[in-house]
Amino acid sequence: MKTAGYPNVNIHNFTTSWRDGMTLNAIVHKHRPDLIEYDNLKRSNAHYNLQNAFNVAEKELGLTKLLVNVDQPNEKSIITYVATYYHYFSKMKALAVDCKRIGKVVDYAIEADQLIEKYETLASVLLQWIEQTIVTLNDWQLDNSLSAVQNQLQAFNSYRTVEKPPKFTEKGNLEVLLFTIQSKMRANNQKVYMPREGKLISDINKAWERLEQVEHERELALRNELILQEKLEMLAARFDRKAAMRETWLSKNQRLVSQDNFGTDLGAVEAATRKHEAIETDIGAY
Template identity: 60%
Template sequence: MVQLLWETVWHFLKRRGLIRACPSDEREAVQKKTFTKWVNSHLARVGCHIGDLYADLRDGFVLTRLLEVLSGEQLPRPTRGRMRIHSLENVDKALQFLKEQRVHLENVGSHDIVDGNHRLTLGLVWTIILRFQIQVIKIETEDNRETRSAKDALLLWCQMKTAGYPEVNIQNFTTSWRDGLAFNALIHRHRPDLVDFSKLTKSNANYNLQRAFRTAEQHLGLARLLDPEDVNMEAPDEKSIITYVVSFYHYFSKMKALAVEGKRIGKVLDQVLEVGKIIERYEELAAELLAWIHRTVGLISNQKFANSLSGVQQQLQAFTAYCTLEKPVKFQEKGNLEVLLFSIQSKLRASNRRLYVPREGCGIWDIDKVRLRMHGDSWRRQNMSGRLPYGLS
């Protein structure tokens, strides 16, 4: 608590220019503040919070929870107890888990964390950030070149997203961000509704930074890991800026993934609607064709042949018109039905969906069965009368 109070007073006096710290001390202070906020942004998912990075990681409990949140895996349960040996055991379990994750821990032992070593505690947190936030970055370039390191990949991503923005030229993770334009450009590229980039000026750095950080916090839900004075300085801390920038990368990458998934779902829904319309059309045509066949069967069954020459001639003319005009159209409609059914089943197979089963009486086989019965009735009447009846041959 005393140390936290002293740091608050120190930052207050520094902002007003009443004290000047050496660059290394200043960078360490910024790193501690940034890393603390970063840890809390992830611990919030499990209802945890730390106040002092150096003190609150010492017993190994918070460190274990952090690694479980980041990895999605369950670590060995921490040992209960407040003695130093218990803390050493718990921290050692966390470090062992990192080693199993192929994380190289250079000169960091459990005693360094338990003793609250500032430099090595910051180094451990940075190693965790690298492993779970930065090393997972994959950038797709037009020529499919692979970048050599995750840091280079993140820098390339920033350059690609801010290309074309006036006075934005990201060459590093230090001075390239001082005027705040790069942060605003990243937000504007993905959410142009949140930033009016044309109204920002390079000379108004603190305003630009404040605007970007507030927008990211309020509209994107990104934890405010930095303050304007942490960036608008002679030598901004690289690790702190990378830690903040990578949160933009993960947010916008997730937004892109959700957009792609939304398009995929939309495409599936479009396909469902399209297949539904084809099925509706199929059943409509099948019903019409079946109704025609039943009507024709009725005409054939009730057909009475004329006893006069003129009557027979009229029936022959009607039969000729049927054979040349009506019958071919109906056969074409049956062919269209077969094409529609094939199209329906092909689309359903392509999307791994259950095949369509026409309702009873509307299948192609049902139409064929009725058609064969009509065909048989026609031939029976022809054999009985010796004349040409209506019917499908």
């Protein structure tokens, strides 16, 4: 019940120091400034001051009014009366402390509920992404050309390096969040939250393992298909080169066969005959 700093209040004893009523008003104002307009009080108006303090204390605080002679205050009566102030404000302070403690408990409970809701939401979103990604990876059809497979492999690598890493971070953050929730609830003597089946950390880890298995199978299929398409591309290129060479050979020999001038002597005719026989031999080789 400190009154330091209040003007016209200087407690030396339990008689004259209380005579003008300023001290009693200061005590009430210190704890309940809404009940006393202390700055409007005048030390010279002792009777008003005392009655003001008595009336406020009785009406607002439930403290029995003290019947005292202003000119000759009784020390024992003053001590007894002031003690009622002390007990009242001590209880009020204790109640305030209890209310503050209860308020903290309520705040902790509200915070825990908010964190639980956050965990449930984030877990649902992550699990949904995992399942949808598994479906997408399984549903990919391998294209039947080298460039198309290269594009598919590029898209797969983009998924692995761009889309997947943030989700891995989210998975780790979920573990930290759940640990935080459970630690706060233990500290607040609350029943510790445990996610329902399907949203446990172990469930999320299992789903992640399935994703990585499907991902591995998808990558293996893409790389095998890439090797196959590269071989087919090489074979096609080799065939094109041979076809071009054969086309050149055909054009050249077609001109020879179409000639009807075999010469005017036996030697020229025999030479032309040998050329035709060589062409027939080449054709037979194919």
